Structure formats: C-alpha cells, structure tokens
Amino acid sequence: MAPMNYRTLGRTGLKVSEIGFGAWGIGQKQWVGAKDEDSVAALERAIALGLNFVDTALAYGDGHSEQVVGRVARKHAGKLLVATKIPPKNRLWPARRDIPVKEVFPSDHVVSCTETSLRNLGLETIDLQQFHVWTDEFAGQGDWLSALEKLKQQGKIRFFGISLGEHTPDNGLRLVASGLVDAVQVIYNIFDPSPGEKLFPLCRKLGVGVLARVPLDEGGLTGRVTPATVFPDGDFRNSYFSGDRKRQVFERVQRIAADLGIGLEGMPEAALRFALSHPAVSTVIPGMRSVRNAEANCGIADGRGLPEEQLRKLESHRWERNFYVN
Ligand SMILES: NC(=O)c1ccc[n+]([C@@H]2O[C@H](COP(=O)([O-])OP(=O)(O)OC[C@H]3O[C@@H](n4cnc5c(N)ncnc54)[C@H](OP(=O)(O)O)[C@@H]3O)[C@@H](O)[C@H]2O)c1
Secondary structure (H helix, E strand, C coil), X not given: CCCCCEEECHHHCCEEECECEECCHHHCCCCCCCCHHHHHHHHHHHHHCCCCEEECCCCXXXXXXXXXXXXXXXHCCCCCEEEEEECCCCCCCCCCCCCCHHHCCCHHHXXXXXXXXXXXXXXXXXXXXXECCCCHHHCCCCCHHHHHHHHHHCCCEEEEEEECCCCCHHHHHHHHHHCCCCEEEEEXXXXXXXXXXXHHHHHHHHCCEEEEECCCHHHHHHCCCCCCCCCCCCCCHHHHCCCCXXXXXXXXXXXXXXXXXXXXXXXXXXXXXXXXXXCCCCEECCECCCHHHHHHHHCCCCCCCXXXXXXXXXXXXXXXXXXXXX
16 A cells, blocks of 8 residues: 655645545434444544544534544544534524624634534644635624634634535635635535636635545445435435435446446545545545545555546536535
8 A cells, every 4th residue: 555645735834644534424413323433443544544634523413523533633642633613603504695704603602612622622722623614705704803813822723714615616715815714625526626617726826725525425426325225314315315316326426437447446546536636635535434444545645646538538527416405
C-alpha cells in the first residue's frame, strides 16, 4: 500500500491527509447501524495508515459522533486534526435566504455550541469550526464574526469554515471573496462536479482550503447500492434512495464503470480519485465505518487523481438532481 499523501488546507497551512474521515455515519442517529467499537477500530486503522483529519458535527447523533471522535483524538493528542460544525439555531437545513443570520448563528449560540462541542470532544481546541449551513445573505450581517474572533483569541478554535448547502456551491462565493473564511466544505463527486466551475478556482486564488464531502454519493457511487438494497429502519438513506432512485443510481453507476473500463468493485477508488483530481481539493472525506473501508480508502491516497482521458469521459456522467429532498 502506498504511503498517505498530504495537501495543504489553504492558508491555514495545516497539512491534511488526502483522505479524511467523514464522521456523520458513526453518530448512530441519522445513519443507523454503526457500533462504537467498529467506528473506533475504523478510525484507528485509518490513523495508522496516515489519516490525520476528521470531520464531525455537533448535530451528528446529538454529539455522539463528537464523543467517539474525541475518544480517539485524545489518544493521539495533537496528531489528529478535528473539524466540527455549529448547527443552525433554528434547526433548518439548508439555510433560507429570507431568514436573517441573527436567527441562525447569533453570537451566544456560536459560543455555547463551541463549548458543548469541546466538552463532547474532551479537547481544548477545535482545529476547524464550521457553520453547518450557509447562504451568502449571511455575509456582512449579524454578530457571528465577533464571536468567532473571540473564540480564536481564547484558543477554543483555530480556524473557521462553512459547509455549503446541497448542490449550491456558488452560494459561498461572496464569503470566500471576503477573505473571512479559511475553508469551505462542499459536495463534490462524479455526479456533481459543479464546484469546479466557480468555487474551486476562487478558493485556489485566495488560498481557501476545500473539504470535498459526499465523494461516494452517500454510497451510490460505490456500486453497492442496488435495487435490492435494504437500509435499516430509520436510516436517512431510506429517504435519499427512496422510490425508484436505487435503480436509477445503480444503472448510472454500471454505465460509468463500463465507460471507464473497470469492474463495479473499482468504483469506490474511481470516485475518490475523481475528487482528488482537482488541485483545489485539500482533503476528501468519505464516511467509513469499518476497517475494511478505512483500508481501501486510505490505500488510494497516493497523490494521484484520475488520468485526463478518464476525467473527460466522466463529464458526460454529470447528473443534476437533489436526492436530499423528496
Ligand atoms: N451538511 C454537511 O455539512 C454534510 C452533509 C453530508 C456529509 N457531510 C460530511 O461528509 C462526510 C461524507 O459523506 P457521507 O458519509 O454522508 O457519504 P459518502 O462518503 O459519500 O458515502 C458513505 C458511504 O460509502 C460507503 N463506503 C465508504 N468507503 C467505501 C468503500 N471503500 N467501499 C464500499 N463502500 C464504501 C460507506 O459504507 P459504510 O456504511 O459501511 O460505512 C457509506 O455507506 C460525512 O461523514 C460528513 O462528515 C457533511
């Protein structure tokens, strides 16, 4: 297995592993079925293979994901970079343009959520604190910026980022241009390469780090979601892959694999390498709840993206849709 490659997270200067650990699935609420001992084993194996970046959120299992991440992070003191997120105070995902930021991220909420996350993690500092929703209407409004500055001065957070809403990468351009944000997190995968058009060039120009999330389309791009797949009761994927969507995804993924000249089993690697192919991307953060997936994913972080010819073929597999709504 090739050693893990590292990239720089924009102007933060942090060296982050090309594959980071997406910790939504280990929160045990929206994703059902993870056992803590398996989640810890997957994260430990990934760290042994060179992974040094985790993305979690206060909302993932109401702090459970942070608690599991914290258990591991404390064992590897100072070696694992932790990113988490502040949920919107009004609990509305995605952010709405007509609701002012003072109802979503008022300064007391920014501070109290950060303190709760620090307690969940059992750490003194969060390396990257992110807003879990964003709309560019928030830029220049409210008192959130002074709260973040104070948290930075107190050493409770090091850097600030935003997680952009689903399939709306341009809704962060104004904030990125303002120079106030250190990193952005955005959906970037074979089906939705749209951040490559405006957001990524701007991030590169201004030295803003990029976390490429949902690189496997919530599992769809792995080739393992078939029309016969059954998700556990209460699992978010029952809604994401509702109705006829499993069949639609599976047929598309079979066509992608055929076009690339690979078997379906090569799809997780192809999908991750696709996301790593863009030079603006600092780290790609697949969800992985087993040692098997941690080994497979960390094993491909050798600095190589996909060849130009394959990237060109993938352009025709772009798919505009939003499975996060029914
Ligand atoms: N609004 C936001 O800010 C937001 C929203 C969504 C996600 N995120 C972040 O992005 C991360 C990644 O997204 P995600 O976890 O939702 O979806 P994802 O990474 O696109 O897909 C995760 C799925 O892929 C499977 N998988 C991973 N590696 C595999 C491999 N090598 N072979 C076969 N299957 C594999 C996982 O299997 P298992 O089920 O077996 O683990 C899981 O079912 C999240 O964990 C979270 O940190 C942020």
